Amino acid sequence: MPQPGFRVIPAASAPVLLFTAVLIHASPAGAAPSPGYGTGAEPVYIDLDFSRVDRKVDERFLSVSIDASFMTQEKFMYLLGSPKLRTLAKALTPAFLRFGGTKQDFMRFVPQRQYSPLKDYRTSSFHYTGNSCERFELPELLEKSLKQEWAQQALILYLEEQLGKYKPVNFSENAVDLLYAFTNCSGLDLIFGLNELFRTSDNAWNSQNAELLINYCESRQYIMSWELGNEPNSFEKKAGVRVDGYQLGQDFLHLHKILQESKLYSSSDLYGPDISQPRDHRKDLLTGFLETAAGAIDACTWHHYYVNGRDTSLEDFLDPEVLDTLAVKTNEVLETVNSLSPGKKVWLGETSSAYGGGAIGLSDTFVAGFMWLDKLGLAARLGLNVVIRQVLIGSGTYHLVDDNLDPLPDFWLSLLYKRLVGPEVLKITAASKSGQNLRLRIYSHCTNKHSSSYRRGSVTMFILNLRKNPATISLPAQLLNSTVEAYVLQAPEPGLEGLKSRSVALNGVVLKMVDERTLPPLRGIKLPAGKHLKLPGFSFAFYVLKEAGAPVC
Structure with a gap:
């Protein structure tokens, strides 16, 4: 039998080779060698x-999110005007930017053009006109002040996440303008998550506030895609509201109809339902949704985290059994989608290492790269089309860019992936x-x-x-x-x-x-x-x- 090796297989060869996690002998303990060629281990x-x-994934396979909690005070949206942050975001293109998360279902659009959340700052010259990215730059002194305030706000939001109690938030046109300016000037493709917890007396989605926002965005000619709701399987826990798969599908059909009647958004994409990873007691939600509204969505989205940020360990981040749980959950979702809507694209619509805001001292450090890079490799191999990283910037400890807008290890890893790895698997x-x-x-x-x-x-x-x-x-x-x-x-x-x-x-x-x-x-x-x-x-x-x-x- 010939010695195993690296074989370039001609097109006519019959066997199809499958991926395996590699198992090897370890070399004797000692100092890590310099990168390069060498011997020592088997x-x-x-x-x-x-x-x-x-397989072939979307060119925007590695995408990013900004958590909706970033908009809890509109003044922090001005940080999106930082030239430094825009430089970092632009380096990750092509990519989607998803604006959503738990807080999106507690947010209300309240038009109030005359209101400025930064009335104490001189911001009259800092306004995005839709075609002038050069003017969309945050003054240095204002950036420094806002970063200091954001570090305090991020801690408050992290504690809110731990308690599981969420305060309602209003946002105005100004916040939408700043978000769109950032995505447009960075070359990202915006996906905006709408509030699904606005309900009528018969528990159907109340679309009035969403229509107000959609009409405003259309008046500004903002090109974007849409989502509705974040992790509907946890609505009962977060807000005392239970929505089954059939009703969720009806809500998406309603939104799809609204978009179809829009001149600008009739051809825009709609993604959902952004469910958490499958659990036995709520698998029916995805099934009922797809049976009702599979035709309304352009990709089926679900969320995945490996571990609980409150009780995980460094060893978990290096454990192949933990990493392999992604394959188990992915195959469950793919099996459901392929049986009910064959050919439908499937995305990881939100994902990172540890849920609950991340793991302090782990999710924003070098070791998190093992989970992140393995997720990118395994997700593409299994057939997921897009992976959206939680978050580019925002609350929690799983961000790519820290509160000072400095890139963390997973940012550099993501940047290298973007430059070196093509969509062909x-x-x-x-x-x-x-x-x-x-x-x-x-x-x-x-x-x-x-x-x-x-x-x-x-x-x-x-x-x-x-x-x-x-x-x-x-x-x-x-x-x-x-x-x-x-x-x-x-x-x-x-x-x-x-x-x-x-x-x-x-x-x-x-x-x-x-x-x-x-x-x-x-x-x-x-x-x-x-x-x-x-x-x-x-x-x-x-x-x-x-x-x-x-x-x-």
């Missing part, structure tokens, strides 16, 4: 199918001679053709090493002379405590912005020809196979 041999694209398998299982997870896509300088036919692998010891990955004979560029991400400090760092090093260099408007260059290391790649312990990396020559790429 090699993991990989097979990659270049004959066809296994390739099949990959991996195995070691011993068959002993340790924690190495490998995914493969065509390299992004649009945001990288790599030639067509290039392939990007991304690999996660969930152990402290380095892992060795064996390249095939066909690619021994091929150039590989490595982008290895590690915590700046060693050991388990280093995994809680709010910084990340790329090939040994800690990443940070050059200035308020400039991102650093993200350069890979060109590796000399060789047989093995060595990935340090507790790290993850992107490897671009520049001369792979994959015909499907």
Whole structure:
């Protein structure tokens, strides 16, 4: 029997290779090696199918959200005018920006043009006219003041989330203008979540407030898509309101009709129902909804978090059994959708590491990248079309950008993913001679053709090493002379405590912005020809196979 290795499979080959989480021998404990080629641990041999694209996701696959809680006081919406934040957001395009979350179902649109939530500041020159992004910039002194106030507000909102008690909030045209200006000037595609908890006496959705908002947005010619309600399966717990799947479907059909009657929004997309991940006692909600209103939505959305932020641990973030729960829940949703609405796209409409606002000291640190990168790889492989990260900025501890508007480790990971990983998913398998299982997870896509300088036919692998010891990955004979560029991400400090760092090093260099408007260059290391790649312990990396020559790429 030939030795296992990396085989480029011709189109006529019969077997279809499936992904496996890789299991390897660990090398002796010691200092993590520098990124590059090397030996030491038993090699993991990989097979990659270049004959066809296994799946293809949306170019906006990695998308982001701003939680509706950001609008609880309109003055904080002015932070969206920060040139620094716009620089960071623009770097993640193409992407959707979802505005929604728990607070959306406690918000009321109240037109009051004469009202300025920042009447004590000189903001008359800071107004978005719809075609002047240069003027949509927050003055530096005002930004500093608002960031300080937001840090206090974020703590209040976090405590509100823990208590599960939500105060109603009003917002005006001004807040909508600021939100749209940010998305439009950053190049993001806005999805706006409407309040589903406005109910009539017979428990149908009361659309009056939504129509008021939709009419305003149409008068301003704001291009956007729509959602209705956030996690309707928890309405009873949050607000004492129970909505079954049939009624939820009727509510969406009502909104769909309103949009169809609009000149501007007749062709806009509608997404839903944004349910929580499946649980036995509420699986009927998605079934009833799809039986009633599958034709009204352009994608079926659901939410996923791995763990409870209140009682999780660092070990959970590195546990392959925890990571694999995504596949279990995804397959449950896909089975339901495919049986009732075959061909309907399925999205992770909101997702992060830990629910309840995130896990303090974990969700905003380097270790969170293991959950995030594995989720991106596994979701694409399983057939989810879009993954919306909770949140770009906002309350909680699972944000990509902190309260000072500085990028956190998961932002840099997301940026590298955007630049290097294309929408075409390739099949990959991996195995070691011993068959002993340790924690190495490998995914493969065509390299992004649009945001990288790599030639067509290039392939990007991304690999996660969930152990402290380095892992060795064996390249095939066909690619021994091929150039590989490595982008290895590690915590700046060693050991388990280093995994809680709010910084990340790329090939040994800690990443940070050059200035308020400039991102650093993200350069890979060109590796000399060789047989093995060595990935340090507790790290993850992107490897671009520049001369792979994959015909499907």
